[in-house]
Amino acid sequence: MLKHILLLAALLLPGAFANAHEYTKGDLHIAHPWSLELPPNAPNVAAYFVVHNNGTQDDRLLGVDSPISDDAQLHEHITTEAGLMKMRQVQNVAVPAGRDLTFAPSAWHVMLMQPKDRSLLSDGQRFPMTLHFEKAGDITVNVVVQKQPLTQDPHQAHTH
Template sequence: MTFKNALLGLGLLLPALLAQAHEYAAGPLHIEHPWSREMPPVAPTSAAYFVVHNTGNEADRLLGASTPLAGKAELHEHVHADGVMKMQHVTDVAIPAGGEVRFEPMGYHVMLFNLKRQASAGERFPLTLTFEKAGEVQVEVAVQKEAPKPSGAAENGHGGHHAH
């Protein structure tokens, strides 16, 4: 009886944990925790971040992104050039076989231009990522006041382990 109750409890808990984890899959690609930082309502742009894990033995490439929230979405990266940190547009981002690519502040990110409006913390908006092999993957981007804690760090006793 106790074992059955424990299983039932776990069954009720798992969907809540999965909703919080906020991951998406397309074939061997897993997209982890898409997020965006809340911006002032007058800001003309925003950015989306996430981690792409490639569990397959074949490399893939992120070719682009789109969202109904923005007139245009571009892949960008921050680069050091002549001692200055600047942002530049990239045509695609390689996702190595068995590896991961982090889209994060001061690294790769999806830049959103011509926003219809700025989303506020607690909201989510759809973002379609287009991969060369995995095709289109629609994710929900969670808008947050602060950047999430790096994965792997223990978060308030939830344990930072992730299934791979």
């Protein structure tokens, strides 16, 4: 019986980790970094993730880099006085203690300008991206490229 249970666990365990790509360093936990598949005529691509700050001190995301682009930028969406949605680059982003910071479409996001190897930006591919935090230091993640945006990710629903 124990042999059957161990065999079943061995068969199921890889599947449990296939979708879970999460990263923890110190008090910060990065959940499911992802990007949409790059359309043929798009010059840039965005990356998204959720940062859970489980600590008692604020941290700050100072920047991002990736080998697929010489220019990775932190961006936010804002609404102008005329009521238009606009994207703008920011130098850093606060990560409040005990809170989540969500990078998602129409919100905070990473823009990877003029990607070097577009083949890495097709459905199912992964590419590395390093997040540079003021206190936690560098956290390198693998961004999963998807055809469709995520529907409700259980990590995005996570609150403290």
